[in-house]
Every structure is written in structure tokens, then in C-alpha cells.
Amino acid sequence: MAEAERPLRADARRNRERILASAGELFARQGNAVQMEEIAAHSGLGMGTLYRHFPSKRDLLVAVVRERFQNMSVLAREAESIADPGVAFETVLHRYLETADGDSAFQLALLGSTGLQWDGAEQQKAEFAEIVTRIIARAVAAGHLRADFTFSDFPVLACGIMSTMYFRPSRNSDWRRHLDLVLNGIRADPARSAPAHP
Numbered sequence: 001m002a003e004a005e006r007p008l009r010a011d012a013r014r015n016r017e018r019i020l021a022s023a024g025e026l027f028a029r030q031g032n033a034v035q036m037e038e039i040a041a042h043s044g045l046g047m048g049t050l051y052r053h054f055p056s057k058r059d060l061l062v063a064v065v066r067e068r069f070q071n072m073s074v075l076a077r078e079a080e081s082i083a084d085p086g087v088a089f090e091t092v093l094h095r096y097l098e099t100a101d102g103d104s105a106f107q108l109a110l111l112g113s114t115g116l117q118w119d120g121a122e123q124q125k126a127e128f129a130e131i132v133t134r135i136i137a138r139a140v141a142a143g144h145l146r147a148d149f150t151f152s153d154f155p156v157l158a159c160g161i162m163s164t165m166y167f168r169p170s171r172n173s174d175w176r177r178h179l180d181l182v183l184n185g186i187r188a189d190p191a192r193s194a195p196a197h198p
Contacts, residue, residue: 016053018043027105032061035107065109069124072099076131085121086134086144091184093158098178100162107166111159148191157182 022043026034054060065175072157078179079092100106133151140149161182165175 014023014052015043015049018045019050019053019060020063020067024067025062027061027064028103031104031108036060041042044067061105061109065106066124068099068106069128073124073127073131075099075150076128076135080131080135085138085142086187089139089145092132092135093154093183094179096158097161097165097175101165101175104166104184106161110155110168111162140188143188146186149186153186157186 014142019039023034023039026039026042034057036050037047040047041062043050044155054063073097076092079088079095082088084089100110129151132154136145136149136151136154139148140147162174164173167173
């Protein structure tokens with residue numbers, strides 16, 4: 001059983017949390033280029049402690065991404081509680097993208113540019129997908145989204161906008177404007193006023 005799956009002593013749990021916090025901050029700034037030595041130094045822990053918790057950088061990145069998806073499931077549940085189906089959908093999409101804004105590693109992981117396989121984060125990803133599927137179904141039934149829109153379109157749409165966020169193809173690239181343009185294309189009635197972003 002991996003150390004992360006066993007009940008950890010209080011000091012070991014604190015060390016793991018320090019590593020994840022440092023890794024999350026450094027991955028966000030530097031993407032996959034960050035080195036394990038940098039993460040250990042940033043967390044104030046030794047390399048031995050780091051490798052006991054995470055045998056490789058890939059293991060650490062999966063843990064960071066898993067944590068991000070756990071947080072996104074929380075925001076998705078919050079969006080699902082919104083009474084207006086259209087506002088619920090646009091809220092979850094907007095917050096999903098805001099979570100990735102400024103986080104290079106998460107953007108690259110979602111764009112598939114890290115070679116990261118999702119073994120280790122499937123449960124968190126599936127939970128998020130289940131909630132967003134319900135939000136989409138409600139928005140389609142209410143006539144807010146075009147009838148053929150499904151959850152499989154969600155990551156395609158989000159990755160397209162995220163590529164604007166990450167690559168910034170022009171000096172004035174603005175992922176929020178890209179999002180507004182895309183939303184106008186998937187609303188069942190493009191003339192409908194966009195719900196205010198939260």
C-alpha cells in the first residue's frame with residue numbers, strides 16, 4: 001500500500017501537506033520544468049522525505065492534479081445548487097477555467113501536454129464529470145444549451161479556451177473573451193443575454 005493510502009502520523013501528514021503546497025505553487029509557476037530538488041527546498045524538507053511520500057515527479061504531479069479536481073468537484077456542487085440551469089452551467093465552466101488560470105502545470109495536464117495518464121486521479125475526475133453531466137442535462141432540458149451538447153463537449157470546449165490562456169496566440173489574447181464567443185455558439189438561443197459571471 002502506498003504511503004498516501006495509509007493513515008499517516010500527524011508529522012508525516014504535515015510533511016505531505018507542505019510538499020503538496022510547495023509543489024502546487026512551483027508547478028503553477030514553472031509547469032513541468034520544476035525539479036524535485038526545488039520542491040524539497042521550497043517545502044523546507046529533505047529529499048529523503050520528499051521521495052518517501054512521492055517516489056517520482058509524476059507521482060507528485062498526479063497528486064497535485066487530484067487535489068485540483070477535488071476542489072473543482074466542490075465548486076461544481078456549488079454551481080449545481082444554482083436554481084437557473086443556464087447560470088449553473090456557465091458558472092461551472094467559468095470557475096473551472098478560473099481554477100486553471102495562472103496554473104501552468106494544471107493547464108498542461110488538462111491539455112494533455114505533460115504525458116500524464118489519469119491513473120490515480122480517475123475517481124476525482126469521474127466525480128467532477130458526474131456532477132457536470134447533470135448540470136449540462138438540466139441546461140439542455142431548459143433550452144439554454146443546444147440540444148446536442150453533452151459532457152464530452154465540455155473538455156473540448158474548455159481545452160480550446162485553455163489553449164488561449166496558456167499559449168496567448170496574440171498580445172491581446174483574453175481567454176474570457178474567447179469564453180464569451182464560445183458560449184454564444186453553444187447557447188440554444190444565441191440572442192439570449194449571457195448570465196453574469198460570478
